[in-house]
């Protein structure tokens with residue numbers, strides 16, 4: 076009862092746009108990620124609709140998994156990964172997004188990757204869309220703001236479901252779909268360019284509706300193609316605590332939790348919009364255009380499991396004087412009981428136990444933690460070692476609390492640590508913000524040999540997996 080279940084899916088997570096590179100190899104088209112420049116913690120990434128000569132675009136080479144996949148998968152195998160979360164670059168399969176025929180070369184690349192994983196008995200967990208929409212869809216339709224994109228996505232799903240029917244069992248329809256509930260997510264999550272003066276809320280929530288429909292259709296289609304497929308949703312869980320027991324703080328925290336975290340899970344797990352959405356839409360002047368059959372589509376496309384990312388928690392306060400801090404997708408109020416990472420994300424292992432219970436109480440379907448990790452600056456010692464004890468501490472503390480949640484009765488399927496190999500940061504475009512068990516020699520400016528090296532945490536995680544989470548020393 077107290078243990079992680081047999082067959083628990085231990086592993087690591089990545090996203091194509093942040094680690095694959097090969098941005099124009101094999102006929103790949105331009106994606107939204109490919110037009111985002113590098114940035115830093117304090118300088119935001121820019122979106123350049125036309126590629127600029129001399130500007131550095133981190134996704135173009137990333138860490139070149141495209142050219143190193145055999146070496147990388149071998150190292151995942153050495154750690155004993157049971158699963159590997161990766162995404163397919165949609166623009167590698169359909170370069171413009173609305174092409175009628177897929178690229179055979181693109182499809183073949185993923186055949187090779189899945190075959191390589193199979194050699195090490197690693198089960199792929201594939202995110203179909205992870206912050207990478209073919210840029211052609213942005214140009215032509217303003218991305219997910221238009222309903223036309225649903226058909227393009229479904230064509231893409233049908234292609235990969237059929238092709239990898241016997242190679243992939245676990246799928247996630249959209250990475251952090253709830254990023255469309257916040258401003259920051261318009262381009263990354265929806266491929267939407269918001270013009271000055273435009274109502275961003277309206278565009279994003281309409282786009283979110285299109286993604287709900289696309290996700291539901293994909294789930295139904297996937298099950299028709301292979302009834303053994305397990306298809307999940309993926310939510311960026313932004314765990315929120317009321318700063319005080321003042322009922323105003325409590326209510327504000329609940330309202331934010333409903334929209335930012337609850338809305339997407341409710342639609343994707345239960346198959347319909349929750350009651351609170353109506354009031355939110357009315358009060359924020361958002362009018363969702365639905366077609367006649369949409370309610371049925373949502374009802375018929377409920378996901379099999381709930382997956383989420385968890386890095387940190389934030390506090391919520393009605394007091395405008397309270398100090399703020401940054402976080403995954405969204406910042407919040409600083410919590411005096413927590414320490415933070417170098418990027419200001421508040422480290423809260425107990426919050427993971429709380430979140431797992433909160434989610435499982437709400438939905439009662441299997442749950443999976445598909446992202447969790449610490450972005451930190453790593454130092455290569457003179458003898459070549461990388462002693463990332465801070466990362467081991469972070470991960471250990473979270474795994475301990477995950478185990479507590481299992482004891483609490485949560486049906487937990489697996490855990491894929493984010494950025495198991497160093498990769499480009501989604502929010503800042505940096506390499507310096509490293510998450511990996513495997514170090515990659517590359518810096519923020521794109522210089523480096525791309526050599527891979529195991530860090531101390533590599534050997535630690537191997538023991539964790541070998542002992543099914545019992546040995547955390």
Ligand code: BG6
Pocket residue numbers: 090093206250251311384403404446450493499500501502503508
């Ligand atoms: C999640 C995303 O938001 O967090 C990943 O799904 C991302 O794509 C990860 O990389 C960590 O965020 P960051 O900004 O540190 O890369």
